[in-house]
Amino acid sequence: MKLPTRMKGSGPDAHPGEDTGGWMPAEVRQAWGRLPAPIQRIALPLLLTVLAFLYPKYAENLPGLFPAVGTLVIMIVFTMMAVGLNIVVGYAGLLDLGYVAFYAAGAYTAAWFASLQFEQVSFHFGSVGISREAVGIHLSVWLILLIAGTLTALAGIIIGLPTLRLRGDYLAIVTLGFGEIIPQFVRNGDNVFGFDLTHGTFGISPIDSPGFGKTLEDAIGVPASFQQSFEREQWFYWTALALLLLTVFCSVRLRDSRLGRAWIAIREDETAAAAMGIPLMRTKTWAYAIGAFFGGIAGAYYATFKSGAFPSDFYFNISVFLLCMVILGGMGSVWGVVLGGLLLSYLDQEGLAKLGNSFSEIIGQQIDVPKYNFGVYGLIIVLMMLFRPTGLIPERRRKKELAEGVHDETLYDESA
Amino acid sequence: MAELAKELLLDAGQIRKEFGGLIASNDVDFTIPQGSIVSLIGPNGAGKTTFFNMLTGVYKPTAGSIVFDGTEITGKPPHAITKLGIGRTFQNIRLFPQMTALENVLVGMHSRLHAGVIGAILRGPRTRREEREATEKARELLTYSGLKSGHDNYASSLPYGDQRRLEVARALATDPKLILLDEPTAGMNPQETADFIGFVSRLRDERGLTVLLIEHDMKVVMGVSDRVTVLEYGEKIAEGTPHEVQSDERVIEAYLGKGATDHE
Numbered sequence: 196m197k198l199p200t201r202m203k204g205s206g207p208d209a210h211p212g213e214d215t216g217g218w219m220p221a222e223v224r225q226a227w228g229r230l231p232a233p234i235q236r237i238a239l240p241l242l243l244t245v246l247a248f249l250y251p252k253y254a255e256n257l258p259g260l261f262p263a264v265g266t267l268v269i270m271i272v273f274t275m276m277a278v279g280l281n282i283v284v285g286y287a288g289l290l291d292l293g294y295v296a297f298y299a300a301g302a303y304t305a306a307w308f309a310s311l312q313f314e315q316v317s318f319h320f321g322s323v324g325i326s327r328e329a330v331g332i333h334l335s336v337w338l339i340l341l342i343a344g345t346l347t348a349l350a351g352i353i354i355g356l357p358t359l360r361l362r363g364d365y366l367a368i369v370t371l372g373f374g375e376i377i378p379q380f381v382r383n384g385d386n387v388f389g390f391d392l393t394h395g396t397f398g399i400s401p402i403d404s405p406g407f408g409k410t411l412e413d414a415i416g417v418p419a420s421f422q423q424s425f426e427r428e429q430w431f432y433w434t435a436l437a438l439l440l441l442t443v444f445c446s447v448r449l450r451d452s453r454l455g456r457a458w459i460a461i462r463e464d465e466t467a468a469a470a471m472g473i474p475l476m477r478t479k480t481w482a483y484a485i486g487a488f489f490g491g492i493a494g495a496y497y498a499t500f501k502s503g504a505f506p507s508d509f510y511f512n513i514s515v516f517l518l519c520m521v522i523l524g525g526m527g528s529v530w531g532v533v534l535g536g537l538l539l540s541y542l543d544q545e546g547l548a549k550l551g552n553s554f555s556e557i558i559g560q561q562i563d564v565p566k567y568n569f570g571v572y573g574l575i576i577v578l579m580m581l582f583r584p585t586g587l588i589p590e591r592r593r594k595k596e597l598a599e600g601v602h603d604e605t606l607y608d609e610s611a
Numbered sequence: 612m613a614e615l616a617k618e619l620l621l622d623a624g625q626i627r628k629e630f631g632g633l634i635a636s637n638d639v640d641f642t643i644p645q646g647s648i649v650s651l652i653g654p655n656g657a658g659k660t661t662f663f664n665m666l667t668g669v670y671k672p673t674a675g676s677i678v679f680d681g682t683e684i685t686g687k688p689p690h691a692i693t694k695l696g697i698g699r700t701f702q703n704i705r706l707f708p709q710m711t712a713l714e715n716v717l718v719g720m721h722s723r724l725h726a727g728v729i730g731a732i733l734r735g736p737r738t739r740r741e742e743r744e745a746t747e748k749a750r751e752l753l754t755y756s757g758l759k760s761g762h763d764n765y766a767s768s769l770p771y772g773d774q775r776r777l778e779v780a781r782a783l784a785t786d787p788k789l790i791l792l793d794e795p796t797a798g799m800n801p802q803e804t805a806d807f808i809g810f811v812s813r814l815r816d817e818r819g820l821t822v823l824l825i826e827h828d829m830k831v832v833m834g835v836s837d838r839v840t841v842l843e844y845g846e847k848i849a850e851g852t853p854h855e856v857q858s859d860e861r862v863i864e865a866y867l868g869k870g871a872t873d874h875e
Binding site for chain 1: 667668669689690691694701706708710714718719721722723724726727730732734738765781
C-alpha cells in the first residue's frame with residue numbers, strides 16, 4: 196500500500212521536533228547544535244510551557260483570533276481526555292468508541308462528592324468556599340480529582356474485563372454500547388430503587404470549586420476558592436495546564452517503559468506478544484484503566500469548572516470528537532495528540548465562530564459556520580487521511596506503518 | 612536410547628486436537644528429555660505446528676495432558692507458559708515490525724522484568740537500573756544470535772536472515788528452559804541452514820537449553836537431533852534416533868519416498 200505522504204526528508208528514526216531547524220539561519224542552527232542534548236530536547240517544550248503559563252498575562256493584547264482564557268480551560272480539559280484516549284487507542288491499539296463514559300464517570304464523581312446532592316448527610320472535608328452548615332458531601336476538589344481518577348479507572352477495569360477479550364471491530368462496537376449505557380444511566384438515575392443518585396435530566400449543580408483555602412490565601416495570596424476569586428478563569432486555567440502537563444508526563448513515561456513496550460507489542464501482533472510472555476488481558480486492562488484515569492480527572496475538573504454535571508453533556512459525538520483529536524494529531528504521538536486536541540477543541544469552542552465571521556465578511560453573506568461543525572471536522576479528517584495519514588506530528592513508528600501497511604492475521608484460540 | 616534415562620523436561624500424553632471433524636492431532640504421546648535436541652518432522656499439513664501451538668498454549672488440546680518441568684500446563688494461556696520457561700519462534704516470522712530489534716528483544720524479557728505502572732511513571736533508581744541491565748542483556752543476546760549491528764533499526768527493515776536471528780534472540784530473551792523453533796531454516800540457503808544448525812547445537816551446549824525443532828525437511832534435522840518424531844496426518848508414525856527413523860519403512864513410504872514432489 197502506498198499512500199501519498201508529505202513528510203519532509205525525515206527518516207523513520209527522526210524524532211518529532213528535530214526537523215524544526217529548517218527555518219533558522221545557519222549560525223543559529225550551529226549554535227543550537229553545540230548545546231548539550233538534554234537542553235536541546237527540553238528547550239522547545241519548556242519555552243511553550245512558559246508561554247502557556249503566562250498566557251493570561253498577555254492574552255488581552257493578542258489579536259481576536261486567540262482564544263479567551265476561559266475557552267482555553269475547556270480546550271485543555273478536552274486535550275487531557277484525548278491524551279488519555281491516546282493511551283488506549285494510540286499505544287495499545289484498542290479502538291474505544293465510548294470514551295465519553297469515562298468523562299461522565301469523572302464528572303459525576305465530582306458532582307457526588309462536592310455538591311448538595313446527598314442532602315441526607317452533611318460531610319465536609321477540606322472543602323473551600325462552602326458554608327459549614329451546607330448539606331451534602333463536600334470534599335476538597337483536589338482530593339476529588341484523585342478519587343474521580345481512581346473510580347473511573349475502576350469503571351474502566353469493570354468495562355474492560357468483559358470487553359477486552361474481543362478484537363478490533365467487536366471491541367469498538369461494545370465500547371460504543373458502554374458509551375451509550377452510562378449517559379442513559381445518569382439520565383435515568385434519579386430513582387435508583389427510590390434513591391436519587393444523579394438527579395436525572397436536571398443534572399447536578401452547583402459543584403464546589405477548587406481552591407487553596409483561607410490559610411494559604413492569607414499566607415501567600417493564592418485564592419481560597421477559585422469561584423470567588425476575581426481571577427477565576429486564570430486560576431482554573433493554570434490548574435488545567437498543570438493537570439495536562441502531568442497527564443503528558445505520565446503518558447510519555449509510560450510509553451517508554453516495560454508496560455509501554457507491551458502495549459505497542461500488542462498493537463503490532465497480539466499472538467507474538469502473548470508468546471513473549473505478555474499477559475494480554477492484564478496489559479490491555481491497564482491501558483484501559485490508565486486511559487480512564489485521566490479521562491476521569493478531566494471530567495471531574497471540567498465539572499467543577501462548569502459547576503455542574505448534566506447528562507446532555509455526554510453524547511456519543513464527544514467520543515468521536517476525542518477520537519478525531521487523536522487521529523488528527525497522530526495516533527500514539529503524545530505531542531501530536533496535544534496539538535490535535537487543542538486545535539479541534541479550539542475550533543469547536545471559538546474558532547469556527549470567529550473564522551466563520553471572517554469568512555462571512557469576505558464573501559459578503561452571512562453563513563452560520565458553527566452549525567456545520569461536524570461537517571468541517573469530517574472534512575479535516577478526510578483531508579488528513581489523504582495528505583498526512585500519520586497525523587500532524589506522527590509517532591515515529593507510525594510513519595512507516597502507514598506507508599507500508601500492516602499484516603493482521605487471526606490469532607490465538609479465544610476459547611483456550 | 613540413553614536419553615530416555617534422563618529426566619523428562621516435557622511430557623505430553625495422549626494429545627488430541629480436533630478442529631470440527633478434522634483430527635489435527637490424534638492421541639500423540641511425546642516427550643522431550645532434559646538437555647536434548649528433539650525434532651518433530653513430517654510433511655506439510657502433518658499437524659506439526661498445531662502440536663507446537665498446543666505446547667505453547669495458543670490452542671487448547673481437546674484431550675490429553677502436557678506436563679512441563681513438573682507443572683501441568685494444559686490449557687494455560689501462552690504468557691503463563693512462556694513465564695514457566697518455554698520460548699518460541701514462529702514459522703512465518705512474527706516480529707513486531709515497528710519496533711527496533713532491541714525493543715523486540717526487550718519485549719521478550721517482559722515476564723522477567725518487574726517495573727509496574729508507578730515504577731514507570733516515577734522511574735526511580737530501581738526501574739532505571741532494571742532498564743539499563745535489560746538493555747545490556749538484550750544487546751548481548753542480539754550479538755550472540757548473530758546480529759552484530761543494526762540493533763536500533765526497525766525489525767521490518769532488517770534483511771530476512773537477520774529477522775530470523777532476531778526471532779531467536781527474542782525467544783532467548785524470555786529466558787527459556789525449552790526453546791521451540793518452528794521451521795527456523797525456512798527460506799535459508801544451504802550455507803545459512805548449516806550455520807543455523809550449528810547455532811542450535813551451541814544453544815544446547817553453551818546455554819544448557821533443551822531444543823524442540825520443527826522441520827519438514829528431514830535432511831536438516833538428521834545431523835543435529837538426538838531424537839526425531841515423525842507425524843503424518845496428526846498421527847505419530849515413528850520415533851527414535853535419526854538413524855532409526857530414517858530406516859523406518861512407514862516413514863520412507865509416507866514421507867521420504869514422495870518428499871521430492873510433495874513440498875518445495
